[in-house]
Amino acid sequence: MKITFPHMGNVYFAAKALFDDLGVEYVIPPLTSKGSLEIGSLHSGEEICLPFKIMIGNYMQAIEQGADTVLITGSCGPCRFGEYCELQMNLLNNLGHNLDFIVIDSPGDIGVKELIRRLGKISTGSEYNRLQKFKALLNAVKVVNLIDEVEAKARYLAGFEANRGQCKKILIECKQEAIKCNSGKSMIEILNHYLDKLNQVPIDQRKEPIKIAIIGEIYTVIEPFSNLYIEDKLMDYGISTKRMLTPSWWLKNLVLSPMNMNQLDIKKKSKEYLPMMIGGHARECIGEAVLAYEEGFDGAIQIFPMGCMPEIVSKAILPKISKDKDFPIMTLVVDEMTGEAGYVTRIEAFVDLLERRKDNVLSRC
Ligand code: SF4
Structure with a gap:
């Protein structure tokens, strides 16, 4: 068994630590690039969301290096992500690649026993004992x-x-x-x-730097290639940014969800505007926007892939939050056709707006 996984921000560090400590064979796909997206787009349906295409690109590049098993995370509610595993397996099968998939899902959905079984599958090629495997998992966390x-x-x-x-x-x-x-x-x-x-x-x-919260669809905000490295660009402008959705946040959420103790702050803050889970991380996006306002941020940028159903709903709600709280929020929609020049112009215009607002407030003090 030679495991691979799709890139998603910093996940590859934890995956490397885990596989090294378990002594199992693995392939880290090359960092996501235009090449990965081109390969993924070539083989995926045109209508499917951007993360799916990039992931297929990652798998194909890993298969070239001998990968035969894919480790991915499971569903995030009623959106296409729940079907990713089946669709990706079928797609790769049709291309002549017989890959095994290990899907790590919420214990609330698959049960603790099943989760342990799937985690155990990752270490089937490991010669180490249970304690060593447990330590490997702890180190990865x-x-x-x-x-x-x-x-x-x-x-x-940076600000x-x-x-x-x-x-x-x-x-x-x-x-x-x-x-x-x-x-x-x-x-x-x-x-x-x-x-x-x-x-x-x-x-x-x-x-007194401009402070911006990065909110939106989980994959696009975490995986820097898919958002055209927006956080790096903002760093270069001397802007402080904060992003709640991270791989470690996802992990904590996964562990706490069976006890219904997950993201209590988000549930509370989003209640007025979106009181239920509608799939993806739409509710998180709404809660994060309210939190960012309350924490004194100057604005928020929502990013999501073209056609992302849950984020289209949050996009429709964000103007209400923006109006109620006098809090600027900009939305950036990305897909494989997104041009860097237009994207940067929009970010710069938004930063400009925030700077002018801040100057006005400071000059009144
Ligand atoms: S959250 Fe959006 S981008 Fe992600 S899988 Fe669901 S529909 Fe696609």
Whole structure:
């Protein structure tokens, strides 16, 4: 068995740590690029959403390196994601690739026993004992939490750093060093080291940067290629950003959902505008917009793939939140045809608007 998985932000760090510690064979697909999207688009239905196409591109590139098993996460409510696994299996089968799929889903949907069975399947090729396998899993969880923490800190501090570009440099260096590690333990050490480095970044106390929350469809906000590296661009402008949806958030949500203890803040904040789960992460998007306003952010950017059903609903609700709270929210819809120039122009215009609003408020104080 040679496992692969689709890229989704920082997931590949945790996956590498897990597979290294388990001693199982794996393939990390090349980081998502135009090439992966082209391959995926070539084989997928035109109407299917962008994440599906990119994932197919990732699998095809991993198959070239010998992958025969795909590890993916399961459904996120009533939207196409629930069908991804079946559709992708059929598509790859029709292309002559007989891949096995391991789907990690919420214990609330598949039961704890089934979840454990599926997790066990990942380690069938491992020679290690149960305790070692459990430690490998714990290390992978630590890795995903740490890398997300490093990233969140770097992106937020970017607005306050005394030396422009320092946080971005540390973040890039951290990822380059972490991926070279051959065990979960060494990766954890590296990530802690870079977290310390970020804690020592000189801050300019006089700065009052623009703060933007990144909200929207989970895959598009997490996977940087699909959002045309928006967080990197905002970092370059000296803007602080915050994104709630991360792989570590997803994991925490998965663990807490059977007890109905997951995302209590989101449920509370979204209640007035979208009191129920409608699939995907639409409710999260609404709750995040309200939270961002209450936390003093200057605006929010919603990103989702063309045709994403749950996010189209949240897009229709966001103007109401924006009006009620006098809180600017911009929506960016992405697909394989999205041109970078127009995309950047819209981001810059939005940043401009936020800066002018902030200047007006400051001049009145
Ligand atoms: S949330 Fe949207 S983009 Fe994601 S699978 Fe569902 S419909 Fe597609």
